Amino acid sequence: MIPGQPPKIITRHRDGRIHAYVVDPDTFGPLETAAVFPTRAGDEVEESVVRPDLERVVYTTRDGVVCLARSGDPVWASDFAPRSDVRHGHRPGCSLSPDGRTVWVYRPDVMARRGVTDQWVVYDADSGEVLARRKLETAGHGGHHHPHPADGSMYLDIGEGQDGAVVLRGVIGADGAPRFVTYPWPDRCLIDVAPGGQQFMTVGHDQADVAFHDHPGGDVLFTLSVEAFGYDPDDTFMEWSGGYLTPDTAVITLGGEREDEEEWFRHHLVDVRTGTPGGEISLDASHPYDGTPLGDGSWLTGNPDGHPVRRSRPTAG
Secondary structure (H helix, E strand, O other): OOOOOOOOEEEEEEOOEEEEEEOOOOOOEEOOEEEEEEOOOOOOOOEEEEOOOOOEEEEEEOOEEEEEEOOOOEEEEEEOOOOOOOOOOOEOEEEEOOOOOEEEEEEOOOOOOOOOOEEEEEEEOOOOOEEEEEEEOOOOOEEEEEEOOOOOOEEEEEEOHHHOEEEEEEEEOOOOOEEEEEOOOOEEEEEEEOOOOOEEEEEEOOOOEEEEEEOOOOOEEEEEEHHHHOOOOOOEEEEEEEEEEEOOEEEEEEEEEOOOOOEEEEEEEEEOOOOEEEEEEOOOOOOOOOOEEOOOOEEEEOOOOOOOEEEEOOOOO
16 A cells, blocks of 8 residues: 555455455555455446445446445446347446446446446545546457556546447536547556556557656657567567556566467566666566555465455565
Protein backbone atom coordinates (compact mmCIF):
# COMPACT_ATOMS: atom_id res chain seq x y z
CA MET A 1 0.00 0.00 0.00
CA ILE A 2 1.27 3.48 -0.89
CA PRO A 3 1.37 5.97 2.04
CA GLY A 4 -1.56 8.41 2.01
CA GLN A 5 -3.76 6.18 -0.15
CA PRO A 6 -6.71 4.05 0.99
CA PRO A 7 -5.99 0.35 1.50
CA LYS A 8 -5.98 -1.76 -1.64
CA ILE A 9 -8.88 -4.20 -1.80
CA ILE A 10 -8.58 -7.36 -3.91
CA THR A 11 -11.64 -9.42 -4.86
CA ARG A 12 -12.08 -13.01 -5.97
CA HIS A 13 -15.27 -14.80 -7.05
CA ARG A 14 -15.96 -18.28 -5.69
CA ASP A 15 -19.07 -20.36 -5.08
CA GLY A 16 -21.45 -17.55 -6.00
CA ARG A 17 -19.89 -15.14 -3.52
CA ILE A 18 -17.39 -12.30 -3.71
CA HIS A 19 -14.42 -12.51 -1.34
CA ALA A 20 -12.63 -9.27 -0.41
CA TYR A 21 -9.02 -9.11 0.78
CA VAL A 22 -7.26 -6.10 2.29
CA VAL A 23 -3.61 -5.68 1.32
CA ASP A 24 -1.93 -5.00 4.68
CA PRO A 25 1.52 -3.38 4.20
CA ASP A 26 2.90 -5.52 7.05
CA THR A 27 1.46 -8.85 5.93
CA PHE A 28 2.98 -11.28 3.44
CA GLY A 29 1.94 -14.72 2.31
CA PRO A 30 -1.66 -15.85 1.65
CA LEU A 31 -4.16 -13.08 2.35
CA GLU A 32 -7.04 -13.74 4.71
CA THR A 33 -10.59 -13.02 3.59
CA ALA A 34 -11.70 -9.73 5.16
CA ALA A 35 -15.33 -9.79 3.99
CA VAL A 36 -17.64 -12.01 1.95
CA PHE A 37 -20.50 -10.63 -0.13
CA PRO A 38 -23.39 -12.67 -1.53
CA THR A 39 -24.62 -11.94 -5.04
CA ARG A 40 -28.12 -11.87 -6.43
CA ALA A 41 -29.55 -15.23 -7.39
CA GLY A 42 -28.62 -16.07 -10.97
CA ASP A 43 -25.98 -13.36 -11.36
CA GLU A 44 -22.73 -14.33 -13.05
CA VAL A 45 -20.12 -11.82 -11.87
CA GLU A 46 -17.80 -10.39 -14.51
CA GLU A 47 -15.85 -7.94 -12.32
CA SER A 48 -16.24 -6.59 -8.79
CA VAL A 49 -14.94 -3.82 -6.52
CA VAL A 50 -15.42 -3.36 -2.78
CA ARG A 51 -15.53 -0.08 -0.90
CA PRO A 52 -12.54 0.55 1.43
CA ASP A 53 -14.80 0.28 4.51
CA LEU A 54 -15.88 -3.21 3.32
CA GLU A 55 -19.56 -2.31 3.61
CA ARG A 56 -20.57 -2.36 -0.05
CA VAL A 57 -19.71 -4.26 -3.21
CA VAL A 58 -20.30 -3.24 -6.81
CA TYR A 59 -20.16 -5.80 -9.57
CA THR A 60 -20.96 -6.14 -13.25
CA THR A 61 -22.80 -8.92 -15.05
CA ARG A 62 -23.26 -9.26 -18.80
CA ASP A 63 -26.45 -7.20 -18.51
CA GLY A 64 -25.98 -4.70 -15.70
CA VAL A 65 -24.19 -3.26 -12.71
CA VAL A 66 -25.26 -4.02 -9.13
CA CYS A 67 -24.46 -2.48 -5.74
CA LEU A 68 -25.17 -4.54 -2.62
CA ALA A 69 -24.65 -4.04 1.09
CA ARG A 70 -22.56 -6.56 3.00
CA SER A 71 -25.78 -8.16 4.19
CA GLY A 72 -26.78 -8.79 0.58
CA ASP A 73 -29.49 -6.13 0.67
CA PRO A 74 -29.76 -4.19 -2.61
CA VAL A 75 -28.52 -0.59 -2.64
CA TRP A 76 -28.97 0.18 -6.34
CA ALA A 77 -28.76 -1.47 -9.74
CA SER A 78 -28.64 -0.38 -13.35
CA ASP A 79 -29.67 -2.71 -16.16
CA PHE A 80 -28.11 -2.58 -19.61
CA ALA A 81 -31.08 -2.56 -21.96
CA PRO A 82 -31.93 -4.48 -23.97
CA ARG A 83 -30.59 -7.69 -22.45
CA SER A 84 -27.97 -9.33 -24.64
CA ASP A 85 -28.56 -12.72 -26.25
CA VAL A 86 -24.81 -13.05 -26.90
CA ARG A 87 -23.29 -15.18 -24.17
CA HIS A 88 -19.55 -14.74 -24.85
CA GLY A 89 -17.18 -12.09 -26.18
CA HIS A 90 -18.30 -9.11 -24.08
CA ARG A 91 -17.25 -8.51 -20.49
CA PRO A 92 -18.46 -5.32 -18.77
CA GLY A 93 -15.95 -3.96 -16.25
CA CYS A 94 -16.12 -1.65 -13.25
CA SER A 95 -13.91 0.32 -10.89
CA LEU A 96 -14.24 2.63 -7.91
CA SER A 97 -12.60 6.02 -7.85
CA PRO A 98 -9.86 6.28 -5.19
CA ASP A 99 -12.16 8.37 -2.97
CA GLY A 100 -14.98 5.82 -3.32
CA ARG A 101 -17.49 8.39 -4.56
CA THR A 102 -17.95 7.24 -8.13
CA VAL A 103 -18.24 3.94 -9.97
CA TRP A 104 -16.89 3.75 -13.53
CA VAL A 105 -18.42 1.10 -15.79
CA TYR A 106 -17.35 0.06 -19.28
CA ARG A 107 -20.13 -1.37 -21.43
CA PRO A 108 -19.03 -3.36 -24.54
CA ASP A 109 -22.42 -2.83 -26.16
CA VAL A 110 -21.33 -3.46 -29.75
CA MET A 111 -20.14 -7.01 -29.07
CA ALA A 112 -23.23 -7.56 -26.92
CA ARG A 113 -25.37 -6.50 -29.90
CA ARG A 114 -27.30 -4.06 -27.81
CA GLY A 115 -26.03 -0.89 -29.48
CA VAL A 116 -23.96 0.65 -32.24
CA THR A 117 -21.44 2.14 -29.79
CA ASP A 118 -19.78 1.07 -26.58
CA GLN A 119 -20.36 3.22 -23.49
CA TRP A 120 -18.37 4.45 -20.52
CA VAL A 121 -20.71 5.39 -17.67
CA VAL A 122 -19.97 7.08 -14.34
CA TYR A 123 -22.36 6.45 -11.43
CA ASP A 124 -22.70 8.04 -8.02
CA ALA A 125 -21.47 5.24 -5.75
CA ASP A 126 -24.10 5.92 -3.06
CA SER A 127 -27.24 6.45 -5.13
CA GLY A 128 -26.52 4.89 -8.52
CA GLU A 129 -27.35 8.16 -10.27
CA VAL A 130 -25.66 8.48 -13.66
CA LEU A 131 -23.21 11.38 -13.47
CA ALA A 132 -21.73 11.05 -16.93
CA ARG A 133 -22.12 8.92 -20.03
CA ARG A 134 -19.67 8.72 -22.90
CA LYS A 135 -20.42 7.00 -26.19
CA LEU A 136 -17.22 5.47 -27.51
CA GLU A 137 -15.93 4.79 -31.00
CA THR A 138 -14.91 1.27 -30.04
CA ALA A 139 -16.09 -2.30 -30.42
CA GLY A 140 -14.36 -3.87 -27.47
CA HIS A 141 -14.57 -7.27 -25.85
CA GLY A 142 -13.65 -5.90 -22.42
CA GLY A 143 -11.89 -3.08 -20.62
CA HIS A 144 -9.50 -2.63 -17.70
CA HIS A 145 -9.77 0.41 -15.43
CA HIS A 146 -6.76 2.05 -13.78
CA PRO A 147 -7.61 4.71 -11.18
CA HIS A 148 -5.12 7.55 -10.97
CA PRO A 149 -3.84 7.69 -7.38
CA ALA A 150 -3.68 11.48 -7.07
CA ASP A 151 -6.00 13.52 -9.26
CA GLY A 152 -9.21 11.46 -9.25
CA SER A 153 -9.11 10.61 -12.95
CA MET A 154 -9.66 7.15 -14.39
CA TYR A 155 -7.83 5.40 -17.22
CA LEU A 156 -9.56 2.77 -19.34
CA ASP A 157 -7.87 0.27 -21.64
CA ILE A 158 -10.27 -1.34 -24.15
CA GLY A 159 -9.28 -4.50 -25.97
CA GLU A 160 -10.71 -4.84 -29.47
CA GLY A 161 -9.22 -8.24 -30.26
CA GLN A 162 -7.27 -8.35 -33.51
CA ASP A 163 -8.25 -4.73 -34.19
CA GLY A 164 -5.99 -3.43 -31.41
CA ALA A 165 -6.59 -1.49 -28.22
CA VAL A 166 -7.79 1.97 -27.21
CA VAL A 167 -6.68 3.97 -24.16
CA LEU A 168 -8.92 6.67 -22.67
CA ARG A 169 -8.89 8.90 -19.62
CA GLY A 170 -11.87 10.45 -17.85
CA VAL A 171 -12.28 12.86 -14.97
CA ILE A 172 -15.21 14.52 -13.20
CA GLY A 173 -14.18 18.14 -12.59
CA ALA A 174 -14.74 20.18 -9.46
CA ASP A 175 -17.70 21.74 -11.26
CA GLY A 176 -19.21 18.30 -11.81
CA ALA A 177 -18.58 18.41 -15.55
CA PRO A 178 -17.07 15.27 -17.10
CA ARG A 179 -14.08 15.44 -19.41
CA PHE A 180 -12.87 12.54 -21.55
CA VAL A 181 -9.71 12.10 -23.61
CA THR A 182 -8.93 9.36 -26.13
CA TYR A 183 -5.21 8.89 -26.68
CA PRO A 184 -4.08 8.80 -30.32
CA TRP A 185 -2.83 5.20 -30.41
CA PRO A 186 -4.92 2.37 -31.84
CA ASP A 187 -2.32 -0.22 -30.97
CA ARG A 188 -1.09 0.17 -27.37
CA CYS A 189 -2.34 -1.65 -24.27
CA LEU A 190 -2.29 0.16 -20.93
CA ILE A 191 -0.59 -2.03 -18.33
CA ASP A 192 -0.29 0.13 -15.21
CA VAL A 193 -0.21 3.64 -13.76
CA ALA A 194 2.78 4.58 -11.59
CA PRO A 195 2.08 4.61 -7.82
CA GLY A 196 2.74 8.34 -7.67
CA GLY A 197 0.70 8.94 -10.82
CA GLN A 198 3.41 10.78 -12.72
CA GLN A 199 3.51 8.31 -15.63
CA PHE A 200 1.97 5.16 -17.08
CA MET A 201 3.14 2.08 -18.93
CA THR A 202 1.91 0.52 -22.19
CA VAL A 203 2.86 -2.51 -24.28
CA GLY A 204 2.38 -2.53 -28.04
CA HIS A 205 -0.53 -4.60 -29.30
CA ASP A 206 2.01 -6.35 -31.53
CA GLN A 207 3.97 -7.19 -28.35
CA ALA A 208 7.23 -5.79 -29.72
CA ASP A 209 7.98 -3.11 -27.11
CA VAL A 210 7.10 -1.40 -23.85
CA ALA A 211 6.70 2.37 -23.54
CA PHE A 212 6.48 4.75 -20.60
CA HIS A 213 4.34 7.87 -20.95
CA ASP A 214 3.96 11.17 -19.15
CA HIS A 215 0.70 11.73 -17.25
CA PRO A 216 -1.68 13.13 -18.32
CA GLY A 217 -0.54 14.11 -21.82
CA GLY A 218 0.68 10.70 -22.87
CA ASP A 219 3.98 11.88 -24.38
CA VAL A 220 6.41 8.98 -24.66
CA LEU A 221 9.26 9.26 -22.16
CA PHE A 222 11.13 6.24 -23.52
CA THR A 223 10.55 2.94 -25.30
CA LEU A 224 12.32 -0.41 -24.87
CA SER A 225 12.15 -3.16 -27.47
CA VAL A 226 12.55 -6.90 -26.96
CA GLU A 227 16.16 -6.55 -28.19
CA ALA A 228 16.95 -4.12 -25.35
CA PHE A 229 16.66 -7.06 -22.93
CA GLY A 230 18.94 -9.28 -25.00
CA TYR A 231 16.27 -11.40 -26.72
CA ASP A 232 15.63 -12.20 -30.37
CA PRO A 233 12.40 -10.50 -31.55
CA ASP A 234 11.81 -13.36 -33.98
CA ASP A 235 11.02 -15.77 -31.14
CA THR A 236 10.37 -13.50 -28.12
CA PHE A 237 7.56 -11.05 -27.37
CA MET A 238 6.32 -8.74 -24.63
CA GLU A 239 3.37 -10.05 -22.65
CA TRP A 240 0.54 -7.64 -21.83
CA SER A 241 1.37 -7.86 -18.13
CA GLY A 242 3.70 -6.48 -15.47
CA GLY A 243 3.52 -3.07 -13.86
CA TYR A 244 5.20 -0.78 -11.35
CA LEU A 245 7.03 -2.60 -8.58
CA THR A 246 7.99 0.73 -6.98
CA PRO A 247 7.63 4.35 -8.15
CA ASP A 248 11.07 4.03 -9.78
CA THR A 249 11.04 0.41 -10.96
CA ALA A 250 8.76 -1.44 -13.36
CA VAL A 251 8.44 -5.12 -14.20
CA ILE A 252 7.98 -6.29 -17.79
CA THR A 253 7.20 -9.82 -18.93
CA LEU A 254 8.92 -11.50 -21.86
CA GLY A 255 7.74 -14.78 -23.33
CA GLY A 256 8.15 -17.20 -26.18
CA GLU A 257 8.12 -20.80 -27.26
CA ARG A 258 11.04 -23.24 -27.29
CA GLU A 259 11.83 -25.63 -30.13
CA ASP A 260 9.91 -28.36 -28.31
CA GLU A 261 6.87 -26.01 -28.34
CA GLU A 262 7.06 -25.52 -24.57
CA GLU A 263 6.09 -21.96 -23.64
CA TRP A 264 8.31 -19.90 -21.34
CA PHE A 265 8.21 -16.47 -19.69
CA ARG A 266 10.58 -14.31 -17.67
CA HIS A 267 10.25 -11.06 -15.74
CA HIS A 268 12.73 -8.21 -16.08
CA LEU A 269 13.17 -4.92 -14.25
CA VAL A 270 13.23 -1.43 -15.76
CA ASP A 271 14.62 1.69 -14.08
CA VAL A 272 11.98 4.22 -15.10
CA ARG A 273 14.10 7.18 -13.98
CA THR A 274 16.82 6.44 -16.53
CA GLY A 275 14.97 4.25 -19.04
CA THR A 276 17.48 1.47 -18.42
CA PRO A 277 16.58 -2.23 -18.70
CA GLY A 278 17.63 -4.33 -15.72
CA GLY A 279 18.11 -7.96 -14.88
CA GLU A 280 15.62 -10.72 -14.24
CA ILE A 281 13.41 -10.94 -11.17
CA SER A 282 11.52 -13.99 -9.97
CA LEU A 283 7.89 -13.35 -9.03
CA ASP A 284 7.17 -17.02 -8.25
CA ALA A 285 4.38 -16.74 -10.80
CA SER A 286 2.69 -19.76 -12.36
CA HIS A 287 1.95 -18.05 -15.69
CA PRO A 288 2.75 -14.72 -17.41
CA TYR A 289 -0.33 -12.99 -15.99
CA ASP A 290 -0.04 -14.27 -12.45
CA GLY A 291 2.29 -11.68 -10.89
CA THR A 292 0.68 -8.28 -10.19
CA PRO A 293 3.08 -5.58 -8.87
CA LEU A 294 1.54 -3.37 -6.17
CA GLY A 295 3.90 -0.38 -6.41
CA ASP A 296 5.34 -0.72 -2.91
CA GLY A 297 8.01 -3.33 -3.66
CA SER A 298 5.59 -6.25 -3.33
CA TRP A 299 3.28 -8.12 -5.68
CA LEU A 300 0.42 -10.60 -5.74
CA THR A 301 0.29 -14.09 -7.17
CA GLY A 302 -2.42 -16.71 -7.08
CA ASN A 303 -2.75 -19.76 -4.89
CA PRO A 304 -4.26 -23.19 -5.66
CA ASP A 305 -6.95 -22.59 -3.02
CA GLY A 306 -7.99 -19.34 -4.73
CA HIS A 307 -6.56 -16.91 -2.18
CA PRO A 308 -4.16 -14.20 -3.41
CA VAL A 309 -0.60 -14.32 -2.03
CA ARG A 310 1.47 -11.20 -1.30
CA ARG A 311 5.17 -11.63 -1.85
CA SER A 312 8.15 -9.41 -1.10
CA ARG A 313 10.89 -8.41 -3.45
CA PRO A 314 13.87 -10.75 -3.64
CA THR A 315 17.31 -9.77 -4.88
CA ALA A 316 17.20 -9.20 -8.62
CA GLY A 317 19.19 -11.59 -10.74
